[in-house]
Amino acid sequence: MSANVKNDQDFGEKPTETRDTDHYLEEYTTGFVDKWDDLIDWDSRAKSEGTFFIEELKKRGAKRVLDVAAGTGFHSVQLIEAGFDVVTADGSPEMLVKAFENGRSRGHILRTVQADWRMLNRDIHGHYDAVVCLGNSFTHLFNEHDRRKALAEFYAALRHDGVLIxxxxxxxxILDHGYSSKHTYYYCGDNVQVEPAHVDEGLARFQYRFPDGSEYFLNMFPLRKAYVRRLMREVGFQKIDTYGDFQETYREADPDFFIHVADKTYIEGEDR
Known part of the structure; x- marks a missing residue:
């Protein structure tokens, strides 16, 4: 990192030992949040995702959507413009400020709520047709109890026939074969480098380098796909479809991202 570019993050003297769920609040600093939109590039990301999420929600008749990992507001704005009634939530106050600014610049007043997923239903009101948790955000939970509690809160926030995405x-x-990324769908910004600085079974520490020489890090838990699906089932979701980079059919090693679409609808006699 160039000497004149300041990084306002603090991981202490042993960054790879920072494995605490609540530390993400310190990782999403104002400096990093200000660059987040350079990382994802809204126009490029909208083009790469297409209407996948909108179609999944519309075919279920969803109207009221809770975006629990809103970040800088990309999906909240996309869903509002597609006609959904959206509540925008995030654990990071810096992200919510940026999301509100982004929404306003596009002619929308976002209804923002700062919420800890583990106590989600304390901070939100009513039930939703859909909860969306996108942007690899669930990986910020390092403790299995936290993951189970968050999924239970998502489940409770849904109507009886709602869907979690x-x-x-x-x-x-990444764990089994090493890291490679096409950067086709999620991180579409020009000249932004994203790669792991450290990976083991309990930590994926990603480094983000920007054209001005600044660099930031996120410490995340490397969730295995089958493990996430199992937790979803144990919370109560009976039907879970998993897509690889928005495709229903894929080779396990190919996708950069998995998308789980979990329906709450009760299926009588279903063997879980």
Missing amino acids: LDQRNYDT
Whole structure:
């Protein structure tokens, strides 16, 4: 990193030992959040995703959507413009400020809520047709109890026939075969480098380098696909479809990301 570019993150003297769920609040600093849109590039990401999420929600008749990992507001704005009634939530106040600014610049007033997923239903009101948790955000939970509690809160926030859509990196391939990324769907910004600085079974520490020489890090838990699906089932979701980079059919090693679409609808006699 060039000497004149300041990084306002602090991981302490042993960054790879920072494996705490709540540390993400310190990782999404104002400096990093200000660059986040350079990383994802809204126009390029909208083009790469197409209407996948919109179609999944519309075919279920969803109207009221809770975006629990809103980040800088990309999906909240996309869903509002597609006609959904959206509540925008995130654990990071810096992200919510940026999301509100982004929404306003596009002619929308986002309804924002700062919420800890583990106590989600304390901070939100009513029930939703859909909960979306996107941007590899579930990976910020390092403790299995936290993951189970968050999924239970998502489940409770849904109407009886609601749907949870949750995505994650393909950590199976990273752990088993090493890292490679096409950067086709999620991180579409020009001249932004994203790669792991450290990976083991309990930590994926990703480094983000920007054209101005600045670099930032996120410490995340490398979730395996089958493990996430199992937790979803144990919370109560009976039908879970998993897509690889928005495709229903894929080779396990190919996708950069997996998208889990979990329906809450009760299926009588279903063998779980």
